[in-house]
Amino acid sequence: MNIVVLAGGLSSERDVSFKSGTMVAKALRNRGHNALVLDVFMGYSDAECDVTDIFEKSEENSVVVNDIPTEAPDIDAIIASRADKSPSFFGPNVIKICQMADIVFMALHGGDGESGKVQAAFDLYGIKYTGNDYLSSAIAMDKQMTKEVIKNAGVPVPEGVSLKKENRAGFKFDKFPCIVKPNCGGSSIGVTIVNDPADFDAALDAAFEWEDEVVVEAFISGREFSDGVIEYKALPIIEIAPKQGFYDYKNKYAAGSAVETCPAEISEKATKEMQKYAEIAFKALGLTTYARMDFLMDENENIYCLEANTLPGMTPTSLLPQEAGVTGMNFEDLCEHLIEVSLKKYA
Structure with a gap:
């Protein structure tokens, strides 16, 4: 089979995704498949190009990554580095290459990759992919x-509430210790265990750095x-x-x-x-x-x-x-x- 292993993206788990994608592609190649690791955001090449035989040399055309860094990626710097400066989440040639594949192995983590958005787009483009459909992914x-x-x-489930950034002023939580975490994030990025009420605002700051809605729940x-x-x-x-x-x-x-x-x-x-x-x-x-x-x-x-x-x-x-x-x-x-x-x- 010709398989795109889709990785990268713009979530806090971008680097983790590349590591997943690299391991999956290696395993699939060992089984005789043509597995291409593709960065969903950066794409392949900076412009329209001939990708007719891209799967024939899938290993050399794949994204190459090293070990996962100990710090989360700088998403703003990644966005600024894309050559075509397009506002599209899909990088150059990504849709075209995915349509050529027998299936896309979803190695994306967090953000748009797990939210159902990519899955919904692929449904519209007639692209087959691994994992669940767009609605269950979104939920x-x-x-x-x-x-x-x-x-x-x-x-x-633990007792807790969600909080949007615009409703932060005056918000109080009276059960300590507690956990503060981004509502849609993964890999425990932006997560804080709060033992002292004096540290609660700093925990909210850390979570809101990643998204505009957080979950506050009792620590178990x-x-x-x-x-x-x-x-x-x-x-x-x-x-x-x-x-x-x-x-x-x-x-x-x-x-x-x-x-x-x-x-x-x-x-x-x-x-x-x-x-x-x-x-x-x-x-x-x-x-x-x-x-x-x-x-x-x-x-x-x-x-x-x-x-x-x-x-x-x-x-x-x-x-x-x-x-x-x-x-x-x-x-x-x-x-x-x-x-x-x-x-x-x-x-």
């Missing part, structure tokens, strides 16, 4: 909306878990235990920063309950292909679902590949399987 991207939807379906002291779901079936649960602090951007992507245990060493009762909640949340959000649900569990085994990730990371330290590995599915198998699952949307 799951919104943390507060996700909480409301899955809570109505019987999945427990406990263990962190994640559970992937593929076609409504939960995978083995993984526990994430950062060696220092919480599971922030650095701990997510720096090798050795966290201890990840799969299957998680928890009771059978907690295992079944968490997997059940993952499957309920998946269905309630309208997801059909694959996703990953994040959880916290306190010392009394009370479980809380935090959010859904509709395009889970596919880096060497990512969680979904580790969970799939426990079932006997190696990384190459997983990449192939996610394509097969996604193509069922078009059957």
Whole structure:
């Protein structure tokens, strides 16, 4: 197959996306596919060009990345660096190349990549892609909306509220410690644990740097878990235990920063309950292909679902590949399987 592995973009997770895309492309090439890593924003070349044989030399035409930096990218500088200065999210030749592909493997994370916007555009252009449709992606991207939807379906969530930037003046939150985080962001960028009310405004500042709506919710002291779901079936649960602090951007992507245990060493009762909640949340959000649900569990085994990730990371330290590995599915198998699952949307 000729496959575009779409990565990059303009989210805070741009660099993470490139790492995912590089790993996926390598796996697909090992399976005999022509896999081209393409930056959705920068595109291919600065102008119209002949891309007829681009897949024949997919590896040399792909974006090449190094390791994930420990700091989030400077999005303004990236926008300024695009040669054609177009306001379009899609870079030069991106749509044309994606239309030539048998399928686009969505390695985008955060921002426009997971919000359903790219998926909706691809539907209009007749482009096949991996992952969920535009509507379920849009709902799951919104943390507060996700909480409301899955809570109505019987999945427990932390108590909290959303706050828009224009309503910030006079806003008070009286439950400390608490968590402040961007409503649609990922990779724990802009997230702050607030123990002292005096630090609350600074936490809002940090979150509002990334977007105009944030979520403020009660802090739950406990263990962190994640559970992937593929076609409504939960995978083995993984526990994430950062060696220092919480599971922030650095701990997510720096090798050795966290201890990840799969299957998680928890009771059978907690295992079944968490997997059940993952499957309920998946269905309630309208997801059909694959996703990953994040959880916290306190010392009394009370479980809380935090959010859904509709395009889970596919880096060497990512969680979904580790969970799939426990079932006997190696990384190459997983990449192939996610394509097969996604193509069922078009059957």
